[in-house]
Amino acid sequence: MSTAAYNPITFPSASSFKSSSSEFDEAFEPEAFRSGEDGEDTRKRRERRDPDEDASWVDDPIRLYLSEIGRVPLLTRPQEIQLARQVETTRTRFRRMLLDCDYVLRAAVGLLRRVHSGDLAFDRTVQVSVSDRLEKDHIIGRLPHNLKTLDAILELNQAEFMVVTAKSLGKATRQAAYGRVVRRRRRAVVLVEELGLRLQFLTDMYDEVVKIDERLQYLKAELARCEREDAPVDEWRPLAAEYQRLVRSVQQTPAGLHDRVLQMQKILAEHQDAKQQLSAANLRLVVSIAKKYRKRGLTFSDLIQEGNAGLMRAVEKFEYRRGFKFCTYATWWIRQAITRAVADHSRTIRVPVHMTTEVTKVRKMQASLTHDLGREPTVEELAKATDLPVEETQHLLQMSSFPTSLHVRLGRGEDTEFGDLLPNMSEIDAADNTGLKMLSTRLRAVMQNLSWRDREILNMRYGLGDGYNYTLEEVARVFQVTRERVRQLEARALRMLQMPRHSAELVEFMD
CATH class of the missing domain: 1.10.10.10 (Winged helix-like DNA-binding domain superfamily/Winged helix DNA-binding domain)
Structure with a gap:
């Protein structure tokens, strides 16, 4: 069943950023990632390298990872736009094909109805740019009218599909009824897309559609077996009832639904492939940003992992039509993911994210004053330099200290722990x-x-x-x-x- 052409759907995201490509020239060309012909000095160092050093280099997962991502070529601006367009196009095709299933369409209308009633948060359910207030107001204004039309379409299609499945009617009548069902459903898909339902809700419904398809294929095979073996009524009647119920829920033949699932799987694979190519070419940017957050309580590998999660989020939200380079856009998401991880997981006693910025500010000023004065600055001097009250400065200094684990080793290769040197106050002295x-x-x-x-x-x-x-x-x-x-x-x-x-x-x- 072919689908008609639809108006393109835009996916608004975070507010625009000022372009600062010069910052990323250095990020994309660190010394560790330079490829091409090796210089004479590099070849001489490799010839003098100890075999044990090569073994340790291979055993280091971070260095192996850096070596692997260094082999991925950078994208040109046209290649970047092409991949971003492929991500958007495959996402739109996947969503439309999924909504063209009556089971998913009804579930999507149910979600939008809960948004209209206030049971679900608007911003968490509907994809709309935070900075675009006009678009949000437009969707809120369209919501009740679209829902009214969608309810009427779903009711008509449910009644019309009974005609489609009525074997007592002629083939021409049933085909005409099915054509009307398809046309109304396509109109309903456009109405749902106008309201910008987030794709993450539809992805869960996709899994349900796959399960329905697998169940229909199983029931179809079982009913064919019962017919061949002339099975008793008690065996095939429950299977036939379930078969009819599932067909009515999707309003599509099992063969048509199976073809739809195969097409969606192909589109989803293309979508994931485009995202993978766009993200793989920017993994070096994650490493460059993660280097600035070392020695803050998380290992370098954890920082890279969190930054990669932010990079994937940026791939989903990127809007190439705004004219910005992807690396400029992705930097904010990568930094946001890393700083959030540092705030949440770097300390035994968690410090709120908004306080982490203040703590970092005070610590940097403390280091600067120590260098200028040649001694540790007093709390009053630090408060004056940071324009903060003395009490708040003292509080931030206390928050910046890290607790010491009782199980930390006192030396390399030593079995003695820090806790072994502390007196046990719960035990009474022998005397x-x-x-x-x-x-x-x-x-x-x-x-x-x-x-x-x-x-x-x-x-x-x-x-x-x-x-x-x-x-x-x-x-x-x-x-x-x-x-x-x-x-x-x-x-x-x-x-x-x-x-x-x-x-x-x-x-x-x-x-």
Whole structure:
């Protein structure tokens, strides 16, 4: 089934950037990536290189990665535009072909209806440029009218498809009905595209369509087997019911749906290939930017990985019609991904992203003042240089410090960890432990001079028995007396222990 031509769809993205191609001349031509004929000095160094050095070079994944991406040629401006156009074209074709399936179309209309009702956020569901307020207002204004038309089209198509599947009607009638279904569905696709539904929602629906296609192919084969083997009704009737239900959900024959899935897979492969070529030619830009964020808590490989994720995001959002080079556009996305990763994962105690910028500012100024003054600047000097309050500067300096792990090794090849040198405050010193045992024995002996009730009151009030200090109310409930009576008995018992003949046994334990 062929699809009609549609108006081109634009994918707005982040606001435009000022071109700064000079910054990237250096980025794309670092020494590590120069290719071509080796100089005489380079050949001499290679001849003198130790075989063990070659082995270590091969074992280093970072150097291998840099060597591999250095072999990928850079793109010219026409090649860059061609790949960007291919990414956009294949994305548009994939989306239209996917929406031309009634199952996906109904799901897309359901999402847009939830946007209109406020259940889904507009900016997270609809693809619209953040800086283009007019476009956003236009889509919001079109949303209720398009939804009303889409609901009518879906209702008509559902009724018309019953005519298509009615075997009692003539072939010409059924073909005419199917033609009307296709034309209305194509109009519905245009209405949905006008509202700019994000592709990520449709990608999940694509997986569902593939599952439906696989299930229909299986049911078709099973029904053919049942017909050949003259299977009983109980075996083939549930299969036939499920088969008809799935056909009505997609409003397409199984053969037509299978051909559509194959075409979408081909288009999706072309889309991924164009994205891969555009991103592979700019991997060196990621390395160049990642170098500036080393020694901030993440390994170099992690920085490259996060930068590559930002690069892929830039490939999806790039608009070649604005006239900017891709590297100029991608730089912002790469830096954003790396700085976000540094803020989220570089510290054991996470520092908010907006505070990370302030911390970096204070640290840079501290290093500059240290160089100029020949000493560490005071907090007041640092606050004056950064135009920040003294309290905030002190707070930022505290935030910039990193916690030290207790498991860090004290030296290369050493088994001793930093935590092994710290005293364990939870353990009691042996001498103190012996003294406490002697005090406990002597105290129990002295308390034998008290009555049983007085002895138990002191044990409960001071936790001498089970370590829990009972309140006057709790002790009073145990002995069934008033709180005041417990206080009097406690005071009397303490006075008896303070008598010279008793306290003499405990004097040596007093500090």
